[in-house]
């Protein structure tokens with residue numbers, strides 16, 4: 001069995017449109033195929049000159065409750081659910097035309113993006129997808145919140161088992177807001193593969209406490225958003241809504257992690273465990289993983305990503 005896989009892109013264009021949570025602005029996304037080594041590039045077609053930004057660690061901005069990318073005038077907000085759909089389905093190269101800064105919120109999950117991308121399918125390209133096989137443990141965070149990335153355990157020689165030659169990333173999220181929270185302590189673990197992502201993760205929705213929701217709306221943000229557009233928790237549980245899975249919140253945190261790891265631009269082989277992590281720690285882990293990849297692959301071995309002109 002091959003230890004690596006080929007890069008991929010979309011088999012055909014597809015579109016998804018909807019309003020952003022924060023701004024309320026309508027954004028029509030058009031996903032387009034792109035050549036190998038292009039990565040994921042967002043193009044602001046609503047701005048003069050169509051500036052673009054690549055989804056890489058260097059362009060990532062930490063914002064409260066979400067992930068943004070920016071480079072020069074090209075800014076895209078709340079990209080994690082779009083990137084999760086692409087990364088979860090193993091679509092490595094794509095151009096995403098946007099007609100606004102903030103990504104469509106849809107139902108608070110990656111479901112609509114995943115469905116649209118799944119419908120057109122993906123095609124293999126000739127080049128090999130870069131892979132980072134973890135050979136050491138990386139930890140970010142503190143005692144309260146942390147993320148650990150570590151090598152997969154190899155079977156004991158005495159067990160008679162042979163190592164699984166398939167490269168894989170195992171992910172686990174441990175959610176714990178304390179004994180008084182209406183969001184119950186839970187955890188969820190997966191092996192990241194397109195089928196698993198589609199069937200168990202992509203429909204898990206974002207969630208928020210009722211106090212935060214009220215505070216945001218009092219500041220004039222997310223005025224159009226109702227309890228049906230995401231999960232709002234009060235002390236009794238979800239307000240005017242029902243969970244899709246008992247551990248939907250832990251699954252959504254995994255979805256966010258998958259989206260935030262997309263900026264590494266590599267397939268990680270190993271096990272990543274997040275204990276109460278969020279976008280900020282996800283960003284720190286992505287940076288650390290990219291640095292490890294650079295160490296393992298000195299610059300003359302790394303293919304530079306294509307320029308926008310060549311990618312378009």
Ligand SMILES: [Zn+2]
Nearest residue numbers: 080206252256
């Ligand atoms: Zn999210």
